[in-house]
Amino acid sequence: MVMFNPKKLKTVFMPPATETEPVIGRRYTLTHSDETGDLFLDIGTEYAWNQITAMRDEVLGEWKTNFAYPVFAGQVLVADSTISKETAKVRFDIFTRELPLALRAIRYGDKNFFQAHSQLDMAPIWMFFESYYPEYNGFRDFGIFKTYA
Numbered sequence: 001m002v003m004f005n006p007k008k009l010k011t012v013f014m015p016p017a018t019e020t021e022p023v024i025g026r027r028y029t030l031t032h033s034d035e036t037g038d039l040f041l042d043i044g045t046e047y048a049w050n051q052i053t054a055m056r057d058e059v060l061g062e063w064k065t066n067f068a069y070p071v072f073a074g075q076v077l078v079a080d081s082t083i084s085k086e087t088a089k090v091r092f093d094i095f096t097r098e099l100p101l102a103l104r105a106i107r108y109g110d111k112n113f114f115q116a117h118s119q120l121d122m123a124p125i126w127m128f129f130e131s132y133y134p135e136y137n138g139f140r141d142f143g144i145f146k147t148y149a
Contacts (some may be wrong), residue, residue, distance in 0.1 A: 004108070008036075008037055011041045014048065017045055028059075041110075053067060057094075070123045072121075088136050092136040100148065124144060126144075
C-alpha cells in the first residue's frame, strides 16, 4: 500500500455542502490519477459522476443513519458481468488493500467536518463491494474513522 501524502490530495466542496454541513446525506467521491498519484475528493450532496472514469476505480461514500445512529456507507465496483472472474479477484484484492488509504484521504480531506462533528470519528464504516461474482460481493467492516485520523 502507498502511504497517504496530504500534498497529493485535492478537495472540492460542491454546494450546497460546506466544510461542516450537512451530516446525513453528505456524499464523497474519491478518484485518483494513476499517472501523478494525485487523489481527488469531491464532497457534496450528490456524487461527482462527472469525475468517474471507465476504469470505475472510484470510492463512493455517504453518511446515513442506522436506527438513528450515523454510519458511513461506502461502495466500490469490483465487477459487473463484463469483467472476468480473474480480473474481479485482482480488483477485489486492490480495493481491499487500498481502502484504508482512501478512508484516510476522506478523513483528512474533510477534517473540518470531523472536527465540527467529533462523534463521527466513532461511527462504523461499512463498505459494499459490488460484484457480479458472489465471492467478491457484499459488505465489509472497515472499523471507525478514528483509526484513519
